[in-house]
Amino acid sequence: MRGIRGGFAILRRVKRNFLIDTDTASDDAVALIMALRSPEVRVLAITTVAGNVGVEQATRNALYTSELCNSNVPIFMGAEKPLRRAHQSADWFHGRDGLGDHGYPAPRRAAEKTNAVAAMIETIGANPGIVLVTLGPLTNVALALQQEPEMATKVSRCVVMGGAPCCEGNVTPAAEYNIWCDPEAARGVFRSKMPVEMVGWHLCRGEAALSLDDIQRVLKLGTPVARFAIECNSRAQEAYLEQTGEHGISLPDPVAMSIALDPTIVTAQSEHYVDVETTSELTRGMTVVDRLKVSRNERNRDVWETVHREGRRALVDWTIDVSRWKKALYASLR
Numbered sequence: 327m328r329g330i331r332g333g334f335a336i337l338r339r340v341k342r343n344f345l346i347d348t349d350t351a352s353d354d355a356v357a358l359i360m361a362l363r364s365p366e367v368r369v370l371a372i373t374t375v376a377g378n379v380g381v382e383q384a385t386r387n388a389l390y391t392s393e394l395c396n397s398n399v400p401i402f403m404g405a406e407k408p409l410r411r412a413h414q415s416a417d418w419f420h421g422r423d424g425l426g427d428h429g430y431p432a433p434r435r436a437a438e439k440t441n442a443v444a445a446m447i448e449t450i451g452a453n454p455g456i457v458l459v460t461l462g463p464l465t466n467v468a469l470a471l472q473q474e475p476e477m478a479t480k481v482s483r484c485v486v487m488g489g490a491p492c493c494e495g496n497v498t499p500a501a502e503y504n505i506w507c508d509p510e511a512a513r514g515v516f517r518s519k520m521p522v523e524m525v526g527w528h529l530c531r532g533e534a535a536l537s538l539d540d541i542q543r544v545l546k547l548g549t550p551v552a553r554f555a556i557e558c559n560s561r562a563q564e565a566y567l568e569q570t571g572e573h574g575i576s577l578p579d580p581v582a583m584s585i586a587l588d589p590t591i592v593t594a595q596s597e598h599y600v601d602v603e604t605t606s607e608l609t610r611g612m613t614v615v616d617r618l619k620v621s622r623n624e625r626n627r628d629v630w631e632t633v634h635r636e637g638r639r640a641l642v643d644w645t646i647d648v649s650r651w652k653k654a655l656y657a658s659l660r
Contacts, residue, residue, distance in 0.1 A: 339366075341366060341367055342366065342367045342368070342457055343367070343368055343370050343453045343455070343456045343457065344367045344370065344456070344458075344459060344586070345369075345371050345372075345373070345446065345449050345450065345456055345457070345458050345459070346358065346361060346371075346373070346460075346461065347372075347374075347375060347404075347458070347459070347462065347464075347466050347467060348373070348374055348375070348384065348388060348460075348461040348462050348579075349374065349375050349376060349377025349378045349379065349381075349384045349462030349463060349504075350374060350379070350384040350387035350388040350391065350461075350462075351377075351378035351379055351416065351419075351421075351424035351425065351562075352421075352424060352425055352558045352559040352562045353559065353562065353576075353577045353578055353579040353580060354378070354384075354387070354388075354424075354461045354462070354579045355387060355391045355425065355554070355555070355558055356555045356558075356559070356577060356580045357459075357461055357487075357577075357579035357580045357583035358372070358388065358391045358395070359391060359394070359395055359554075359658055359659065360580055360583045360584065360587065360654070360655065361459070361583055361587070362391075362395040362397045362399065363395055363551070363658050364587055364658065367457075369397070369399050370399075370400075370449050370453060370456070371399065371400050371401070371445055371449045372388050372392070372399055372400070372401045372402070373401075373402045373403075373404050373442035373443075374401065374402070374437075374442060375404045375405050375442070375463055375465050375466045376405055376407055376408070376413045376463070376465070377413075377415070377462035377463045377503075377504065377507055378415060378416045378417075378419070378424050378462065378503075379415055379416075379417065379420065379422075379423065380406070380413065380415065381403055381405065381406050382403070383423060384424065385403045385437050386432065387423070387424050387425055388401050389401055389433035389436070390430055390432075390433045393433055393435070394550060394554060398435075400438050400445070401438065402437060402438050402440055402442040402445040402446075403437045403441070404465070404466040404469075405442070405443070405465040405466050407465075408463060408465055408507060408511060409465060409508055409510045409511050409514075410510050411510075413507075418565065419561070419562055419569075420562055420565075425558040426557065426558050426560040426561040426562070427561065428557060428558065428560075430558075443466055443470050443473065446467070446470045446477075447470050447473060447474045447477055450470075450477050451477065451480060453480075454480040455480070455482045456480070456481060457481070457482055457483045457484075457485065457586060458484045458485070459484075459485045459487075459582065459583060459586045460484065460485070460486045460487065461487050461579040461582065462504055463504050463505075463507040463511060463512075464486070464488070464505075464511040464512045464514070464515045465508045465511045467484075467511070467515050467520070468508075468510070468511035468512075468514040468515055469511075471514060471515065471518050471520070472514070475518065475519070478518050478519040478520040478521075483521055483586070483589075484520045484521055484522045485523045485525060485583075485585060485586040486523065486525065487525050487578050487581075487582035488502055488505045488512065488524065488525070488526070488527075488613070489502050489504075489505050489512075489524050489600070489613035490502040490505075490526055490527050490528065490612070490613060491524060491526045491528070491600075491613055491642050491644070492617060493526070493527075493528045495527070495612070496527050497611075498609075498610070500603075500608065500609040500612040501603075501610060501611030501612050501613075502527040502611070502613070505611040505612075505613055506610060506611030507611070509602050509603065509610055510604050512602045512611070512613075513601065516601060516602055516613075516633075516637060516640060517601070517633055517636045517637040518637060519637070519638055521638070522600075522640040522641065523585070523642075523643065524600065524613070524641065524642045524643065525578070525581060525643050526613070526642070527578055529578070529581050529645075529646055530576040530577055530578040531570070531572070531576060532572075533648045534576075534581060534646065534648045535566070535575060535576040535577070536574050536575040536577065536652075537574050538573060541556055541575065543656065544556055544655075544656065544659060547659050547660055549660060551658075552659040552660075555659055556575070563575045577655075580655055581651055584646075584650075584651045584654040584655065587654065588654060590650075591646050591654070592646055592647075593645045593647050594643075594645040595641055595642060595643045595644060596617075596641075597639040597640065597641055597642070598615050598616050598617055598619070598639055598640060598642055599615075599616040599621050599630065599633050599634065599637065600613055600614065600615050600616070600639075600642070601613075601614045601633050602614070616630070617642075621633070621634070622634065
């Protein structure tokens with residue numbers, strides 16, 4: 327958009343539209359803060375899904391987090407369980423309420439009456455080019471695509487926090503939680519025309535996790551959102567140490583949000599067909615990445631035929647600029 331002032335043309339940056347789908351627990355809450363406080367984007371809607379916690383608790387947590395940010399973004403409650411399975415939460419990692427069980431007060435406002443799936447279809451249809459960011463199981467997205475397959479063509483980027491490309495999982499040796507929770511939904515999304523960018527669990531580990539020094543740096547910011555970001559992840563910090571032996575806080579959803587906000591944080595990425603295992607109990611939810619492009623070989627052709635026919639290559643992020651990701655986080659919490 328151009329404006330004229332004193333004879334000079336001034337370019338005004340148009341904010342990008344975001345829709346965020348979340349199973350709001352501790353790391354999701356920090357990701358929501360990053361988006362809601364960003365001057366670069368306009369969050370048109372937040373949709374909630376069962377995952378880390380039940381969908382009612384996820385909705386409550388999203389409402390509470392939005393109020394911390396002084397945001398009135400509409401929040402829509404979605405699927406109560408995966409497409410074909412019973413819901414299994416991650417309360418062992420995030421606490422019973424998903425926010426570390428600190429007894430946060432009830433939000434002052436309520437969710438919208440419209441179902442999340444209907445809201446997702448409507449919001450994307452009315453805003454071609456929107457960025458869809460998913461922070462939980464892909465149940466809502468899969469249901470929306472079942473009703474409106476062409477929805478995929480109106481999304482410019484679908485940034486998916488999920489999967490463990492060519493590495494170990496965090497809920498089983500083979501799978502990352504968001505994909506494992508509803509593998510059928512994930513398979514449906516990866517086999518659609520959705521422009522998926524996969525932000526795997528590996529990107530929040532090691533140097534990318536908040537170290538004890540990083541945690542103190544956040545707390546020294548002294549803002550309510552900074553204190554909340556660390557406090558609500560207290561149980562997650564304990565669980566991460568129990569799970570990996572690594573000290574700190576791993577923040578997969580904020581890493582994904584930082585990439586959604588600034589794609590140049592990614593330092594290595596490539597396009598590949600991706601499928602999701604749905605039948606094996608050993609490898610349920612495994613994201614199988616055709617990194618060496620062998621899926622069209624004769625011995626693999628029959629198994630991958632549906633993926634080639636119905637889907638498109640996903641953009642898989644392999645590495646990030648850790649320093650820039652953390653700077654983006656700090657900036658959002660000031």
